Amino acid sequence: MRKLEGRLVIATHNAGKLWEMRDLLAPHGLDAVSAGDLGLAEPEETGETFHANAELKALAAAQAAGLPALADDSGLCVEGLGGAPGIYSARWAEVAPGGPRDFAAAMEKLETALTEIGATPPFAAHFVSVMTLAWPDGTVESFEGKVFGTLVFPPRGMLGFGYDPIFLPEGLTRTFGEMMAAEKQAIPADGSPALSHRARAFQAFARAYL
Secondary structure (H helix, E strand, C coil), rough: CHHHHHEEEECCCCCCHHHHHHHHHHHHCCCEEECCCCCCCCCCCCCCCHHHHHHHHHHHHHHCCCCCCEEEEEEEEEEHCCHHHHHHHHCCCCCCCCCCCCCHHHHHHHHHHHHHHHCCCEEEEEEEEEEEEEEECCCCEEEEEEEEEEECCCCCCCCCCCCHHHEECCCCCCHHHHHHHHHHHHCCCCCCCCHHHHHHHHHHHHHHHH
């Protein structure tokens, strides 16, 4: 398997996700540039799975830039809602289709949806992250990370982004929104699983390519 060296495109226009991915890549000496920095268009996410959307984004960036590209597709899956919002997690937060996102409103929407179906705590949920590395020649490989937990209302904490303030990881007492990035994103030196879904997907990617 070829090792990844030199310049890498991070195929995202999401500022929070970009920050986390750059933070994960920082120790590995890669020149990580974002799709936004290169002026690349953001492709429409037409896939029906996290894997399909991550692959779509990575391939679009790799072929447009002529460089290897790493994309993440991730979301929150709530057991009581049949896995929703899932791949539509970001779209649940859109104020208008394709417009700015309001995750405070999206978290309220989730609480309302659970109330309407008569669900009672604990609200089982998990985060999923699929990272896909694509090369300009069309080669792709994907890596998945999951973290299980429950949802808490009202939201707790102002750290992180997206649905972090309502997600309480299994066995812990603080939400992702109450954790510093260094804790949430840490990659254990002993090879044990990282805490966040994105860091877990990155662990698998790093073992293969870094």
